[in-house]
Amino acid sequence: MMHIILLRGLAREAAHWLEFPVRLHTAIGQHCHLHIPDFPGCGKYFRTSALDSIEAMTDHARAEADIAAALASGEPVFIVGISMGGMVALDWAQRFPQDISGLVLINSSAGDQPLSWRLQPAAWPTVLLALLLPVKQREARVLRLVSNDTVRYSQLLQRWLDIQAQRPITRTTILKMLRAAAQFRPRNACAVRGLVLASQKDRMVSPRASAALAQMFQWPLVYHSSAGHDMPMDDADWVVQEIRQWITSIGGNC
Numbered sequence: 001m002m003h004i005i006l007l008r009g010l011a012r013e014a015a016h017w018l019e020f021p022v023r024l025h026t027a028i029g030q031h032c033h034l035h036i037p038d039f040p041g042c043g044k045y046f047r048t049s050a051l052d053s054i055e056a057m058t059d060h061a062r063a064e065a066d067i068a069a070a071l072a073s074g075e076p077v078f079i080v081g082i083s084m085g086g087m088v089a090l091d092w093a094q095r096f097p098q099d100i101s102g103l104v105l106i107n108s109s110a111g112d113q114p115l116s117w118r119l120q121p122a123a124w125p126t127v128l129l130a131l132l133l134p135v136k137q138r139e140a141r142v143l144r145l146v147s148n149d150t151v152r153y154s155q156l157l158q159r160w161l162d163i164q165a166q167r168p169i170t171r172t173t174i175l176k177m178l179r180a181a182a183q184f185r186p187r188n189a190c191a192v193r194g195l196v197l198a199s200q201k202d203r204m205v206s207p208r209a210s211a212a213l214a215q216m217f218q219w220p221l222v223y224h225s226s227a228g229h230d231m232p233m234d235d236a237d238w239v240v241q242e243i244r245q246w247i248t249s250i251g252g253n254c
Contacts, residue, residue, distance in 0.1 A: 001075045002028065002252065005035045005065050009083030010177045011169045013043030018159065020232040020239070027240045031253070037064040039088075041173035050176040054084075054184040058091045067099065076101035076252060080243065082232060083107055083205065084181045090213075091184070093192040102193045102250060104243055107202050107229050109209035111185045117206040118182075127178075131171050135164055145204055148228035156233065194219040195246045197231060197239065204229040220246070 004024065008016055014036040021034050039057050041050030051057050067077050077100055081089030086108025093100045109118040119127065126145045130138045139160045147156060198210035200223050207223065214221035222242055227234035 001070070001073075002032045002247075003035060003067055003070045003075060003077040004028070004032060005037070005061070005067075005077065005079045005089075007037065007061060007079060007081035007085030007088050008039075008042075009085050010181060011042060011174045013038050013046075013163065013167060015043065015163045015167075016160070016233075018156075018233055018236075020236045023236045024240050024243065027244050028247075033070075035065040035067070037061040039177075041176065042169060043167055046167040046169065046173075050173040051180065052176055053180050054087045054091050055095070057088050057180065058095065061088055062092060062096065062099070071099060078247065078252070079103040081105060081108065083109075083229065084177065087181060087184045087186075090186050090190065093194070094187050094190050097191045100192045101252070102195070102247065104195045104197065104246070105210065105213060106197045106231050106239070107199055107205050107207075107210060108196075108213065109205050110213060111181075111183055113209050113212055117209040117212070120202075120204060120206055123204045131174060135168070136161060139164055146229040147234055148201055148203075148226060149234045188216065190217045193250055195242070196221045197224065197242060198222070199224045199227045199229060199231050199234075201226050202229045 006017060006021060021036060025032055025034055038044050040048040040060060070077055079089040079092060079100060086105035089103045089105060093103050123145055126141045130142055140157055143157050143160060194217055196210050196214040196219050198207040200207055211221060224231055224238060232239045
């Protein structure tokens with residue numbers, strides 16, 4: 001049995017993966033078990049106060065994923081993290097390398113990089129307005145920022161609004177997660193194998209941030225030519241294919 005942990009980004013929850021988990025599970029096969037934790041302040045923990053550091057989020061996700069039995073049986077565990085979820089994945093791999101067979105970072109960044117890489121200047125107004133606007137306007141602006149799929153925009157927005165109506169994200173949660181992400185400083189080495197996926201047309205986080213992470217850890221870097229920041233939403237099949245090929249290339253059984 002192979003285990004894959006999916007970690008979402010800032011102020012998002014498990015449901016924001018949309019069809020991606022189903023497509024990943026189909027591609028990997030029945031011997032794959034997916035774990036999709038929510039962070040406090042989001043998803044099933046939306047009534048809980050958000051945590052104030054990436055390290056605390058790592059500890060929470062590690063406990064929720066509950067992979068002790070898998071590790072005891074020698075079963076491989078991989079982590080896929082997007083944006084802030086990628087920071088948690090990297091922290092997990094650096095502090096608990098014995099847990100992880102490999103990790104995939106999608107459009108992520110780290111605190112020692114230039115601010116203009118971590119949050120591109122054109123994205124600043126949307127992030128600031130996200131703290132001020134009513135929910136519907138906030139979600140609409142954020143979706144336009146993170147997705148380049150204009151054809152499905154209305155459909156995706158309605159799904160986001162449905163999620164928000166069921167498990168609302170508060171401004172306090174957004175602020176605490178922004179602060180935690182801004183303060184995250186990874187170590188300079190990582191013993192776990194990794195893959196970095198970056199969107200060349202990401203309008204939120206500069207692809208240079210992903211390139212720097214790939215160079216730092218000497219991990220392969222693969223670019224998507226048209227997807228937005230939320231790559232798994234814009235092109236789930238492409239992301240699934242890249243993950244499957246990489247796991248196979250390092251000896252995983254897909």
